Amino acid sequence: MTKLIAIDDGHGSETPGKRSDVIPELGRQVKENEFNKEFAKYLEIELKRCGFRTIQLAPTDYDTPLRARTDLANRAKADLLINGHFNAITGKFATSKAEGFSAHVHSKTGQAAKFANIALKNLSGGTPQKNRGLVQQNLHMTRESHMPAVLFEFGFMDNLREARLMLNVAFQKECAQEVAKAVCEYYGVSYVPESKPVAKYAPKPVHSAAAPKREESVQILTGGLNADSVKIIAEFFIAKKWWGQLQFEAPGNPRMLSGGLDPKMKTEYEAWLNERN
CATH class of the missing domain: 3.40.30 (Glutaredoxin)
Structure with a gap:
């Protein structure tokens, strides 16, 4: 049977504190969910094109409780759980020096770690960022899931350069594509790239016999x-x-x-x- 991938878009749109510092050219903060939900959307598109089944664990902007997310993934008997986030340390551009992406697992041994390392390799080939590597951490999403589960942090909201990437559609799609390629490699499935749009044939207008050309x-x-x-x-x-x-x-x-x-x-x-x- 085709593998079922559970996709979780991290926090809801109104989760307290989950947002960047004020980005000067925007004049506002960027909510973490603004990146997370787009990543989840594009990842689902990528995975479905490659033949996988998917389930979104938090499809709305509501801050779905973590227990509800893992319960849904477990009931659905998902084969793999992917959680997308953006990190932060101090919350301020002026005081944070952190940068880069990372993959968080409950244990550094086992299938979750195997998949995470494949994904880190793919992410290293995209937008230049520091690879912070595999992180063992006691998190609900990776601890309570009955399938291999990885929580990805794709950058830091309190790093101005990386915060600017959060609303960048090309970066959102790139992260989704790199993780999708990792899923394909993990399961030994060929990655199916997005097909280029084919120009539609437009017939030449037919002139009326009564009108001169x-x-x-x-x-x-x-x-x-x-x-x-x-x-x-x-x-x-x-x-x-x-x-x-x-x-x-x-x-x-x-x-x-x-x-x-x-x-x-x-x-x-x-x-x-x-x-x-």
């Missing part, structure tokens, strides 16, 4: 004409439903370039022009 229409070179005269010529073309292109040349009388006009149209235009003169 553009290349068969008259072209006028005008010289020494005032605006009223040009307007009169334009109105003549509109009345005849002819295509017309007005260009301006050195002073002189307006003249016609036949441009493939049929004799009847050419005669009619010349007669009208002579009447005007």
Whole structure:
């Protein structure tokens, strides 16, 4: 049976304290959930394209209790749990020197650690960041899950350079792609890249038999004409439903370039022009 991957997007949108310092060019803080939920969304797209089944453990912006998340993953009998986060130390750009990504597991031995190390290798090939490596930590999400579970920290919210990445769609997709590639490698499945969009065929417009083709229409070179005269010529073309292109040349009388006009149209235009003169 196709493997089921549980995806958890970390904290809710209103979880206290889970946000960056104020980013100068934005004039506001960025909530951790603004990155987490996009990562979770793109990871699901990546995994489904590669043939995996997925389940989102916290699909809304509500701060779903941790117990509810792990209970759902356990009931669904997920094969692997992936948790996406952004880290912080002091919460202030001025006082924090931390940087980089890390993978957090309950034990440094076992399948969770094996998958985490594959993911760290893939993450190292993306946006230049410090690889903080594998971290053994007593966390609810990795401790209470009945399947291999890894919590990823993709950067630090109190590092200005990395905080700026949180709303960067290319970075969000990159993290999702690198973790998806790790899932594929872990299970021995070929990664399926996103296909490039195929340009849709657009048929050429069919001209009505009653209307002249553009290349068969008259072209006028005008010289020494005032605006009223040009307007009169334009109105003549509109009345005849002819295509017309007005260009301006050195002073002189307006003249016609036949441009493939049929004799009847050419005669009619010349007669009208002579009447005007």
